[in-house]
Ligand code: GLN
């Protein structure tokens with residue numbers, strides 16, 4: 001039988017091959033370019049990315065999957081979901097970027113992690129006045145047709161996912177809001193149809209979360225509203241990151257023309273098709289090349305999968321696509337050729353290579369082209385390290401952890417550290433000014449010698465220790481000037497990791513990260529952080545915190561191998577970090593912070609899989625510090641986490657102090673502690689570091705007051721939400737100064753009460 005499958009791509013990276021979007025945004029924000037110049041620059045980025053997809057042979061190309069900052073913020077502003085505090089802003093860009101980043105008068109909207117990825121979206125704050133301000137999918141469709149002569153498939157995140165991710169409403173209002181907003185989607189879609197759009201893709205990743213039966217009813221009703229009065233517009237609903245929940249019910253009942261499923265993440269969607277079938281009236285969009293991992297597709301296995309899907313569905317004209325948006329991948333391997341070793345690079349694929357893979361797969365299926373020869377040996381065989389494998393196999397899981405109990409440890413630590421009530425500290429990094437970035441870049445390019453670079457870093461450390469002493473902070477840090485990124489820095493020093501030169505991935509807005517690739521067994525050839533921290537400690541009598549990134553975060557923010565389990569990789573990293581922790585302790589460092597900023601984001605989306613993850617993640621963290629003395633204080637830090645469901649695990653991590661983000665969620669996190677008797681040290685972030693806005697002493701005091709109502713005074717620490725590296729010095733001085741003033745005032749009020 002002759003087959004004619006089609007290829008489709010969605011969510012192609014937006015940042016530009018050389019992070020042009022970041023540059024354009026930053027120039028616009030700092031008023032170096034005008035609004036017109038900015039628009040011109042971003043249009044050119046979008047033009048290039050769409051053209052690339054065309055050139056690489058993709059049949060169905062998407063539009064409206066580009067965004068100036070965040071696609072959820074695009075939706076909120078498009079539906080007029082504007083918090084009151086921004087209602088005075090008339091310029092659409094001022095409004096948009098103020099919601100994202102805050103301004104002098106108003107705090108930014110909350111930002112949180114997108115599903116289990118390292119992308120962050122701006123959380124919609126629902127109010128009741130939905131109204132269409134503009135039809136973005138239509139605008140982008142028209143733009144692509146006019147400038148590139150391509151009839152695209154506009155993408156829009158669906159109403160179910162949008163309302164699920166929004167806040168500011170009660171659960172009982174979910175259905176009502178869903179139906180209300182579905183009416184607006186219907187209007188948007190009607191306009192698309194009038195303008196000649198053939199197919200629209202509606203992304204509903206929330207359909208892979210655990211969903212209740214009644215939510216399926218709401219979903220079906222919502223899509224009946226959405227498609228009302230439409231004549232021929234095809235609606236394709238796309239799901240990803242996990243298997244579709246309530247498969248049987250949803251595939252049969254969802255009144256749409258096509259359904260996209262992720263066949264890469266696991267076998268569950270395939271198993272469900274085998275078990276329940278796939279309806280005749282829907283097109284299957286099969287996500288078969290990964291949008292999230294960087295390992296080259298296995299052609300033989302994938303062709304088998306495609307054949308199976310064609311057999312099962314009877315669809316000879318199946319659409320094959322990426323498994324989830326491609327923006328989780330760097331753009332291209334092209335620039336890595338002389339950077340990554342040949343026997344590894346041949347195993348990899350980034351976004352452009354994925355498009356190629358789709359094209360090759362199509363050629364094999366439709367034209368009978370030969371399957372390319374692939375000698376994908378087991379990575380383990382090529383890159384393993386027997387010593388590491390032995391060490392991991394010797395871990396006795398039930399015995400992981402510190403011997404001394406928290407109460408005993410904390411008492412000892414207080415005696416030695418001599419800290420005041422409500423100790424103040426920061427999360428680790430200080431502003432990474434252009435001067436710091438330039439020095440690092442010059443060093444990388446061999447423009448300055450190692451010696452000069454070390455002197456530069458030492459001077460920065462000296463400066464920042466002085467600054468912290470002047471401000472009056474209690475626990476100091478060395479500032480992390482030598483680090484580009486909290487994961488990259490460690491990956492570069494550990495064996496088993498490889499680095500890209502240009503493998504940038506958007507984390508939020510203009511912020512990009514370059515995730516390392518874990519390709520072999522992980523070990524630590526030498527000390528990684530000790531020199532900088534002991535230098536910092538030599539300059540002050542106050543304690544300086546050692547600062548490392550935890551095993552779970554390193555794993556979650558890296559691309560990792562698929563031939564061994566995540567747990568095993570986490571344990572390998574933990575054993576390597578344990579050596580660093582012990583070295584810091586031996587060098588006289590009394591407080592060591594082990595950041596686990598990405599602890600929660602690696603959590604599986606489906607509840608049934610979460611327990612196993614949390615179990616090994618907690619163990620990996622505890623492994624890193626199980627051998628330190630009771631007197632050594634272990635801190636951890638997490639940001640953007642919703643803690644409700646994992647608070648028991650956070651507790652089980654058994655760190656002496658945890659600092660967490662709290663200010664952006666405006667105290668919601670504090671409520672969690674009202675229910676809970678959390679009795680380890682805790683620092684709730686007292687101000688938002690993602691905005692340049694300087695918080696007043698009064699504002700900080702309010703948060704402190706609220707917090708100590710639910711947290712024991714003796715255990716409460718005062719710190720910002722996260723590291724300060726993206727901030728400028730001026731605002732940082734002022735903000736920290738206000739924070740320390742607020743801490744001192746609180747100390748005065750409570751000192752006599754506590755002791
Ligand atoms: N120690 C890191 C810093 O301050 C933590 C960053 C983070 O949590 N994302 O930069």
Ligand code: ZN
Pocket residue numbers: 427597637638639721722723
């Ligand atoms: Zn943080």
